Amino acid sequence: MVALLALSPALSAPAREGWHPSFADAQAASARSGKGIFLCFTGKEWSAVCRQFEQHFLADPGFTEMLKKDFEPVQLDVSAFRDMTGKEEDPMPEEARLKLEFEVTTFPVVFLIGRDGRPYAVTGFRPGGIDSYAKHLEKLRESHAQQEALLARARQSSGPRRAELIAQALPDIGAFRMAQFYGDLMREVVKLDPENTTGFARDFEIKLGDHEYVKAMREMDRDLRWSDMLALTDAYIEKYKLTGSELQAALMNRFDILRRQQNFPEMVLTLDEVYRINPYNPHGRQAQQFLAKMAQQIEEQSLLESLQNQE
Template identity: 25%
Template sequence: MKEKTVMPKRFISFLSTLIILFSLFSSTQAATTWINNIETAKKKAAIEKKDMLLFFSGSDWCHWCQKLDNEVFTQDKFAQEAGKDFILVNLDFPRKKELEKSIKEQNQQMQKTYGIRGFPTVILTDADGKPYAKTGYQQGGVDVYLAQLHNFRNNNAKKDALLAKADQATGLERAKLLDQALTTIMENHLLGDRNKLMEEIVKLDPDNKAGLKGKYILQHKVAPIEKALQKTGNFDQALTDIDTLLKKETKLKPEDRQRLYLFKASICLKGKRDKESGISNLEQAAKTAPNTKIAKQIPDIIASIRGTKK
């Protein structure tokens, strides 16, 4: 008669502990795996009540994408901490390897949807894909990046709370709450619906009693130009639209006209890579409001662009 094999209690306890640890490890890994299908990510975000982090990358050619990936996204701490709040979505645009046709088409559509014009770009959204923050590569490693993501999420929650309060308010009180909400939106580096908010704020403070009409009137007029530029990348059209605004708005304060010339200079220098036109607009900005802080810095800026700064 064969004797029954009895496992020692210590071994059973040890085995149980291993099983528990393995299951915990597996669930952590599953929760922090990067997904490349946006619809799958949305479903997962809805079920787990999380936001989404969309990483627009050129994995095999973009230097800064690779730095962000190596310094932050592939680190264990990032996977563990970010995975608590976000479903991680990789939307890649490689040049050397070929993606599946469906994924390639999806990524191109997402690029259009979110107005992505450079890499790396990171968009934070809710579970439905509505964006609330935009960023990219940041120096400082995992801790700095996680702190930034945490701040963006807090700003979004704060914005939602302020908008909810504004829905219960009227007049200048509503305008002030919308102003606070708009500030948090702009801190998250997304245009979003800010033009609609600015338009309402200006209407709610027609006599500038709260100083909000004066604060937003120029931004309200410039916002459509910025939004179109982000969507189309048409630098020449943006410059034409700014010139039209400068001619039409004859009562703009010198400081506001200066901001418009600085906007033109930025488009020329960063967008068109046209140094001479950029410098010309910087010079015009300095002449328009010579006593501002930025006007006094412009000669050094121009010297730096020309490579003649000592």
């Protein structure tokens, strides 16, 4: 089971009837009942879709009754933590900490969490009424049952075949979340298949490395340790021999750090490298835009200095 941090329910709004007041409370109830957890993040103060979800589903007693058959429901409204990045001082409220833990970037978002404490599906607001939503949840639960069956088969296998079954069983919940909650299984795949015969091991190795890189970068960013962030980024690129869009993404991280340091020459060199890798994908186009903007700034600065010299 994934051990989530013990969290304070501070700042949580009073829970509606049938809903738990905090994630910790839902976890405890899940352990007693054997049901999964329906974890919903909303931002009602600034998201119109969240307000629709609230009005048409979350606040409806019929929806709650439907959920309670299979889940322990909990809603966390993160309206006050829209721009939370991890730089804030500890201790953070439950809503803010879990927003980072589950890598929540869009709203509303729902995580279905199994009895083992791991999220196995990501969903959200869906028009169509309670019956339609219930069928949607049932399909997700059926997919989870199939994933559990694959894991059971994997336990009876060995070597690359075991690695392949484990990989096929892992849910599609995003790379960061997969590493966050299924890192132990991903590392097992890497260990079982050192030659990458299944095609999963190399991909998982990079995802795990990226997860550790992001977590370390967040910690350094809190303390404004920019030189350490640059060193870590360069080491990350070298360790995993990044190429293509993966290398571009890491280099754009490097550019962002250099921009904070106002290291103009290195900024230009880094953007130029991103552009030369692939000028046509999103990273390449973004680098081109930054280069054009910086060139314009240089031109404007030169013109200003020229006018000042004439005076």
